[in-house]
Amino acid sequence: MGYTEKEIAIFDGVIKLIKSGIDPYLIKVQEIAAAANVGKGTIYDYFRTKEEAISKAILYNLQHEIEAAYAQIQDKTSFKAKFEALLDTISEFFDNNSSTLNLLLAAGGIQEFYSYLRHEQFNLRQIAAKVKTIVEHLLHYGYQEGVLNLQESPYYQQMALHGAVSGFVQYLGQKELYAQLTVEEAKSVAYKLLLKALN
Amino acid sequence: MGYTEKEIAIFDGVIKLIKSGIDPYLIKVQEIAAAANVGKGTIYDYFRTKEEAISKAILYNLQHEIEAAYAQIQDKTSFKAKFEALLDTISEFFDNNSSTLNLLLAAGGIQEFYSYLRHEQFNLRQIAAKVKTIVEHLLHYGYQEGVLNLQESPYYQQMALHGAVSGFVQYLGQKELYAQLTVEEAKSVAYKLLLKALN
Amino acid sequence: MGYTEKEIAIFDGVIKLIKSGIDPYLIKVQEIAAAANVGKGTIYDYFRTKEEAISKAILYNLQHEIEAAYAQIQDKTSFKAKFEALLDTISEFFDNNSSTLNLLLAAGGIQEFYSYLRHEQFNLRQIAAKVKTIVEHLLHYGYQEGVLNLQESPYYQQMALHGAVSGFVQYLGQKELYAQLTVEEAKSVAYKLLLKALN
Amino acid sequence: MGYTEKEIAIFDGVIKLIKSGIDPYLIKVQEIAAAANVGKGTIYDYFRTKEEAISKAILYNLQHEIEAAYAQIQDKTSFKAKFEALLDTISEFFDNNSSTLNLLLAAGGIQEFYSYLRHEQFNLRQIAAKVKTIVEHLLHYGYQEGVLNLQESPYYQQMALHGAVSGFVQYLGQKELYAQLTVEEAKSVAYKLLLKALN
DNA sequence: AATGAATGAGGGTTCATTCAT
DNA sequence: GATGAATGAACCCTCATTCAT
Numbered sequence: 001m002g003y004t005e006k007e008i009a010i011f012d013g014v015i016k017l018i019k020s021g022i023d024p025y026l027i028k029v030q031e032i033a034a035a036a037n038v039g040k041g042t043i044y045d046y047f048r049t050k051e052e053a054i055s056k057a058i059l060y061n062l063q064h065e066i067e068a069a070y071a072q073i074q075d076k077t078s079f080k081a082k083f084e085a086l087l088d089t090i091s092e093f094f095d096n097n098s099s100t101l102n103l104l105l106a107a108g109g110i111q112e113f114y115s116y117l118r119h120e121q122f123n124l125r126q127i128a129a130k131v132k133t134i135v136e137h138l139l140h141y142g143y144q145e146g147v148l149n150l151q152e153s154p155y156y157q158q159m160a161l162h163g164a165v166s167g168f169v170q171y172l173g174q175k176e177l178y179a180q181l182t183v184e185e186a187k188s189v190a191y192k193l194l195l196k197a198l199n
Numbered sequence: 200m201g202y203t204e205k206e207i208a209i210f211d212g213v214i215k216l217i218k219s220g221i222d223p224y225l226i227k228v229q230e231i232a233a234a235a236n237v238g239k240g241t242i243y244d245y246f247r248t249k250e251e252a253i254s255k256a257i258l259y260n261l262q263h264e265i266e267a268a269y270a271q272i273q274d275k276t277s278f279k280a281k282f283e284a285l286l287d288t289i290s291e292f293f294d295n296n297s298s299t300l301n302l303l304l305a306a307g308g309i310q311e312f313y314s315y316l317r318h319e320q321f322n323l324r325q326i327a328a329k330v331k332t333i334v335e336h337l338l339h340y341g342y343q344e345g346v347l348n349l350q351e352s353p354y355y356q357q358m359a360l361h362g363a364v365s366g367f368v369q370y371l372g373q374k375e376l377y378a379q380l381t382v383e384e385a386k387s388v389a390y391k392l393l394l395k396a397l398n
Numbered sequence: 399m400g401y402t403e404k405e406i407a408i409f410d411g412v413i414k415l416i417k418s419g420i421d422p423y424l425i426k427v428q429e430i431a432a433a434a435n436v437g438k439g440t441i442y443d444y445f446r447t448k449e450e451a452i453s454k455a456i457l458y459n460l461q462h463e464i465e466a467a468y469a470q471i472q473d474k475t476s477f478k479a480k481f482e483a484l485l486d487t488i489s490e491f492f493d494n495n496s497s498t499l500n501l502l503l504a505a506g507g508i509q510e511f512y513s514y515l516r517h518e519q520f521n522l523r524q525i526a527a528k529v530k531t532i533v534e535h536l537l538h539y540g541y542q543e544g545v546l547n548l549q550e551s552p553y554y555q556q557m558a559l560h561g562a563v564s565g566f567v568q569y570l571g572q573k574e575l576y577a578q579l580t581v582e583e584a585k586s587v588a589y590k591l592l593l594k595a596l597n
Numbered sequence: 598m599g600y601t602e603k604e605i606a607i608f609d610g611v612i613k614l615i616k617s618g619i620d621p622y623l624i625k626v627q628e629i630a631a632a633a634n635v636g637k638g639t640i641y642d643y644f645r646t647k648e649e650a651i652s653k654a655i656l657y658n659l660q661h662e663i664e665a666a667y668a669q670i671q672d673k674t675s676f677k678a679k680f681e682a683l684l685d686t687i688s689e690f691f692d693n694n695s696s697t698l699n700l701l702l703a704a705g706g707i708q709e710f711y712s713y714l715r716h717e718q719f720n721l722r723q724i725a726a727k728v729k730t731i732v733e734h735l736l737h738y739g740y741q742e743g744v745l746n747l748q749e750s751p752y753y754q755q756m757a758l759h760g761a762v763s764g765f766v767q768y769l770g771q772k773e774l775y776a777q778l779t780v781e782e783a784k785s786v787a788y789k790l791l792l793k794a795l796n
Numbered sequence: 797a798a799t800g801a802a803t804g805a806g807g808g809t810t811c812a813t814t815c816a817t
Numbered sequence: 818g819a820t821g822a823a824t825g826a827a828c829c830c831t832c833a834t835t836c837a838t
Contacts, residue, residue, distance in 0.1 A: 006822090025224045029808060039824035044809065128376070155380050156388050159366035163392055166365030167358035177327070181354050189355050193362055196395050205798090228833060238799035240835080249833065404819090423622045427812060437820035439814080448812065526774070553778050554786050557764035561790055564763030565756035575725070579752050587753050591760055594793050603801090626829060636803035641830065 003060070007046050009036045014057035024054055059127065065093060066130050073134060079142045080191065086138065087168055087187050094172045135161055148198040160197035164190045202259070206245050208235045213256035223253060258326065264292060265329050272333060278341045279390065285337065286367055286386050293371045334360055347397040359396035363389045401458070405444050407434045412455035422452060457525065463491060464528050471532060477540045478589065484536065485566055485585050492570045533559055546596040558595035562588045600657070604643050606633045611654035616693050621651055648713045656724065662690060663727050670731060676739045677788065683735065684765055684784050691769045732758055745795040757794035761787045 003011070013036025017027055029050050033040040047053040069089040076082045139157050142148035152160075168190040171178055178186070202210070212235030216226055228249050232239040246252040268288040275281040338356050341347035351359075367389040370377055377385070401409070411434030415425055427448050431438040445451040467487040474480040537555050540546035550558075566588040569576055576584070600608070610633025614624055626647050630637040644650040666686040673679045736754050739745035749757075765787040768775055775783070 028806090033825090040808090040826095041810080041824055042822080045822070050808065155370075155377055155384075156391075159370060159385070159388050160392055162369045163362035163366035163389075166369065167362035170361045170365065171358065178354055185354075186358075189358050190362075192355075193359055193396050197392050227831090232800090239801095239833090240799050241797085243834065244798075426810090431821090438812090438822095439820050440818085442813065443819075553768075553775055553782075554789075557768060557783070557786050558790055560767045561760035561764035561787075564767065565760035568759045568763065569756065576752055583752075584756070587756050588760075590753075591757055591794050595790050625827090630804090637805095637829090638803055638831075639801080642801070647829070 004046070006038060006042060009038060010043055010046060010053055011057040011060045012036065014054055015061045018058070024058070027054060062127055063130070066127060066134070070130065070134050073137065079138070079145045079147045082138055082141060083191060083194065084187060086134070086165070087190060090165065090169060091172060091183065094169070142198065147195065150198045157198065160194060164194040164197065167193060203245070205237060205241060208237060209242055209245060209252055210256040210259045211235065213253055214260045223257070226253060261326055262329070265326060265333070269329065269333050272336065278337070278344045278346045281337055281340060282390055282393065283386060285333070285364070286389060289364065289368060290371060290382065293368070341397065346394065349397045356397065359393060362396065363393040366392060402444070404436060404440060407436060408441055408444060408451055409455040409458045410434065412452055413459045422456070425452060460525055461528070464525060464532070468528065468532050471535065477536070477543045477545045480536055480539060481589060481592065482585060484532070484563070485588060488563065488567060489570060489581065492567070540596065545593065548596045550596070555596065558592060561595065562592040565591060601643070603635060603639060606635060607640055607643060607650055608654040608657045609633065611651055612658045615655070621655070624651060646713070652713045656721070659724055660727070663724060663731070667727065667731050670734065676735070676742045676744045679735055679738060680788060680791065681784060683731070683762070684787060687762065687766060688769060688780065691766070739795065744792065747795045749795070754795065757791060760794065761791040764790060
């Protein structure tokens with residue numbers, strides 16, 4: 001929000017490159033320029049360094065993805081549907097973005113990614129806040145619907161959710177180790193784990 | 200196993216650098232040589248590229264850490280003590296190694312880390328096998344002790360364990376978000392989640 | 399003469415920058431535009447290249463300074479006062495313009511300065527002619543007043559004057575080496591040298 | 598003194614370029630490397646920046662030229678021969694080095710040349726000291742021989758010498774304005790001016 | 797076997813110049 | 818006419834790799 005047309009073009013160029021499988025650490029300015037259909041110099045009219053351009057692009061993309069995910073989840077009417085929508089979103093994101101996801105979902109990875117991000121915490125806080133909102137939204141619905149019942153601290157609730165989701169992410173990342181398990185089955189296992197944890 | 204003195208010196212140099220907080224992507228050959236107390240050329244007598252040296256050093260370190268962890272876990276006599284030993288190991292590893300952990304524990308991150316690793320799957324399989332052994336060892340003890348009872352597929356059991364551990368890792372990586380939660384409490388939550396999942 | 403308002407604004411911008419101490423070789427078009435309060439493109443409406451703009455600005459300034467110097471000298475009524483007015487002018491010019499002076503007063507420096515100037519000899523000739531007029535004006539008065547008497551070739555007379563002035567410039571440029579010598583004393587030495595040379 | 602073989606090769610490369618007429622401000626690293634027959638990176642093994650390499654090369658060359666000049670002057674047995682040797686040296690230096698000379702002989706030009714030099718005053722002081730030695734050597738002989746007689750302050754003596762030399766440099770730089778004057782005649786004028794100034 | 801001096805390909809960044817508005 | 822956003826050629830510097838010793 002508040003981004004110029006060129007900035008967005010550059011963001012989109014970076015995202016396109018990352019989704020195409022290029023390691024964010026190895027992206028070249030020339031490649032960004034080509035992917036964004038702008039001159040190499042234009043990037044430096046909007047960002048001070050390559051690092052800043054890539055970092056901001058990733059955050060920009062992350063914000064959009066998370067907002068889209070939230071919208072998807074809000075659309076669903078039952079707790080189970082909402083939770084499955086969350087897993088679906090992660091699954092999709094994983095498919096076309098696994099290298100970024102690897103870097104970002106890794107515990108705390110986001111802060112380590114590009115040193116630049118350590119000094120640009122603003123957007124990160126926004127994202128963390130949004131994630132928290134989604135988690136609370138989900139838990140709230142679960143308890144309201146009566147699907148979840150166990151009275152525990154917020155920490156416990158959050159860790160239960162994270163654990164269920166992380167187990168699923170683990171499956172996504174190591175599909176070859178779980179050859180006979182379908183995505184649907186993995187989702188159902190995750191749901192089962194969540195219910196058990198919070199009942 | 201089968202490594203020369205020089206190779207080990209180089210591995211130790213790389214590990215020292217990573218533990219000191221340097222981003223593995225940004226390590227320079229000159230730095231490795233200095234940290235390992237060898238000449239720059241010597242590195243190329245034992246490895247074909249910088250990438251190979253760093254990748255193998257990380258795998259070497261990982262194998263040792265995992266073996267040490269396994270030994271720790273085997274030493275314990277109760278299931279609960281074994282599980283807590285696992286969490287302790289992860290916690291320690293996290294403290295002095297968070298950037299590597301971020302890259303490695305991220306789902307599938309290991310394959311993406313250095314493109315070199317994609318073509319050098321041998322050691323990775325060894326590590327995955329070792330992890331599987333640890334997981335099985337733990338679950339076996341849990342069922343034998345009668346602490347775990349639920350009869351479910353191996354996939355379910357593994358995901359339950361991964362979920363509990365991942366929730367804990369999540370806590371480690373975001374300690375600042377869980378300000379009032381001590382490490383002991385987080386460990387106890389993880390154990391509780393595991394028991395609930397497998398009972 | 400024959401310069402548009404914009405051209406003069408650009409000249410003034412360049413001169414302001416040089417007087418502020420910026421090395422003429424390192425001036426950027428953007429800086430000229432800012433100093434002149436015009437758009438960057440405007441500079442290219444009036445000059446073909448940056449080089450041309452800077453070179454012409456320096457010549458423009460030089461012409462004005464020399465004309466002003468000539469006027470100052472003409473105002474004085476005695477030979478001694480005229481010579482001192484010349485030294486004063488040089489001294490002032492030196493103070494706020496030493497980097498340009500270095501380039502320009504250096505033997506022939508002007509032709510080497512910007513390659514552009516080698517192909518734009520017109521204005522240089524005008525300046526050289528003006529300098530010659532000043533020199534002749536001075537010498538004419540000296541002989542007319544009877545302060546100078548030695549009959550020698552014009553070359554000798556010119557070199558005598560140049561020598562006296564150059565000695566003074568040398569003093570200005572290396573004031574720190576002549577710590578105990580005041581400007582007034584240096585001027586008086588220059589005058590003494592001139593009289594001795596031409597008597 | 599104390600320079601490695603490579604450093605000297607690089608110095609020689611820079612000097613070769615400058616003598617070939619290239620503006621020192623426009624020399625490219627690649628050109629230095631080619632002229633010195635070393636790789637581009639080698640330059641950065643011995644100097645931190647291009648600026649440092651060029652500046653030190655100029656100082657190195659200057660020191661050698663001045664020492665050679667001093668040797669030439671010491672070889673001569675009469676004051677007149679010594680003074681003419683000085684003018685000859687300058688004349689030669691001028692012929693194959695006019696762009697550097699322009700920058701350096703300009704009053705104080707040396708300090709302004711490359712900003713780097715402002716922070717590296719050591720060698721400059723050595724050079725200034727050597728010049729002072731030459732000047733004193735010359736004046737000493739002139740008085741000892743009885744060719745110079747006027748008792749004046751050291752400042753006066755130095756300015757007299759500088760003036761005579763500067764007049765000659767002026768001639769060298771503007772030969773086209775003094776078409777009918779031969780070098781021999783210009784030298785003789787300079788000598789005459791010096792004698793008059795110091796008698 | 798071990799070294800580190802030397803190399804040069806490669807890439808981030810700058811900035812003179814253009815041209816659509 | 819005047820502008821400044823956009824461009825990309827140009828160039829400094831880094832650093833993985835080689836190889837003579």
